[in-house]
Amino acid sequence: MSLKPTCKEVHRLVSEGLDRDLSLIERARMQMHFLVCQACQNFNGQMKLLRQAMRNFRIADAPSAPDQDRP
Amino acid sequence: MNSLPQDAATTAELHRQLEAMRPALLRFALLQLRNESQAEDVVQDALIAVLEKPGRFAGQSSLRTYVTGIMKHKIIDVLRSSSRERQFEPAEDQSDDDLIDSLFTNDGHTHELPRNWGDPDATLEQKDFFRVMEICLEKLPAKTARMFLMREWLELDTEEICKELGCSASNAWVMLYRARLRLRECLDLNWFGRQPAADAR
Numbered sequence: 001m002s003l004k005p006t007c008k009e010v011h012r013l014v015s016e017g018l019d020r021d022l023s024l025i026e027r028a029r030m031q032m033h034f035l036v037c038q039a040c041q042n043f044n045g046q047m048k049l050l051r052q053a054m055r056n057f058r059i060a061d062a063p064s065a066p067d068q069d070r071p
Numbered sequence: 072m073n074s075l076p077q078d079a080a081t082t083a084e085l086h087r088q089l090e091a092m093r094p095a096l097l098r099f100a101l102l103q104l105r106n107e108s109q110a111e112d113v114v115q116d117a118l119i120a121v122l123e124k125p126g127r128f129a130g131q132s133s134l135r136t137y138v139t140g141i142m143k144h145k146i147i148d149v150l151r152s153s154s155r156e157r158q159f160e161p162a163e164d165q166s167d168d169d170l171i172d173s174l175f176t177n178d179g180h181t182h183e184l185p186r187n188w189g190d191p192d193a194t195l196e197q198k199d200f201f202r203v204m205e206i207c208l209e210k211l212p213a214k215t216a217r218m219f220l221m222r223e224w225l226e227l228d229t230e231e232i233c234k235e236l237g238c239s240a241s242n243a244w245v246m247l248y249r250a251r252l253r254l255r256e257c258l259d260l261n262w263f264g265r266q267p268a269a270d271a272r
Contacts, residue, residue: 006179008171015248019222019229020240042185046255049191053204054223056195058139059095060202 005029010040014047085125088134089118095205096142102208103146103220113149117142147225150235170249185255188263200262207257211250218243219250 005013010033013026022030034041093114100110120141121134174181194200208216214236221232222243229243238246 006175007181008175008179011174011181012171012248015251016244018251019244019247039181039184042187043181046185046188046259047251049188049194050251050254050258051223052191053195053200054220055226056136057204057224058136058201059092059099060135060199060205 005033007033007037007040010034010037011043014040014044018047018051082122085122089121089138092135092138093118096138098209099139099205100142100146102216103224104149105213105217109149113142113145116145120145143225147227150221150225150227170252174252186259186263188259194262203258203262204254207254207261210257211253215246215250215253218246219254222247 010030013022013030016022017027017030030040034044096114096117097110100113101107104110104113117138121138176182188194208220211219218232218236218238221227221235222229227235229240232238233240233243236243
């Protein structure tokens with residue numbers, strides 16, 4: 001483990017932080033990294049949105065043409 | 072005691088609305104339970120529960136929220152009451168270890184700047200967002216989807232999930248991480264990439 005965490009490490013910590021309590025050191029490394037990294041900040045925002053979306057999940061309208069907007 | 076007189080027309084209308092939701096509920100229950108008859112039971116139980124206790128909802132979207140919530144609790148009951156399949160091969164998603172690796176350069180930086188998805192509340196208000204979300208969930212590998220839904224929809228903790236699925240905690244964290252990466256990619260492509268407003272640099 002190097003002194004400065006990489007985006008790769010911080011991405012993983014962002015995800016794992018949703019599933020377990022991170023250690024103090026892990027949290028500190030992550031927060032320090034956020035200060036200088038827009039990429040990880042944005043990723044963190046994306047993960048928060050995912051969580052919020054699933055907590056508020058509801059089935060969608062009955063689609064009249066189910067496949068029309070499939071990518 | 073429910074003393075509100077429910078006139079026949081209202082009940083019939085509720086019935087119709089619930090029936091219209093059945094296919095979507097079933098699809099979603101199946102995603103979590105992976106068992107046709109269990110899924111049908113859960114949906115049926117949920118629909119009956121709503122008919123017996125219609126509650127109050129202001130319109131369609133709140134009825135969907137209500138039904139989805141009831142079904143969620145029925146599914147948790149099923150998962151907790153049965154010691155179903157325990158064999159769990161986490162190998163499923165192993166092939167894409169590169170799913171994680173491909174995001175980063177050799178020195179651990181991201182290849183691309185993840186998009187700013189903007190305000191979650193504004194997104195979740197959009198009528199079609201949950202439809203796209205559901206399509207993205209359906210695209211996950213089966214076991215990954217199950218685990219992700221247990222964690223994020225049913226809000227079970229890793230310990231309970233692993234008891235049910237027979238996996239180690241660290242295994243679960245990696246699979247959940249992969250699930251999130253896949254969902255993120257799918258949503259980014261099919262939702263956020265298509266929203267001109269959210270894309271304003």
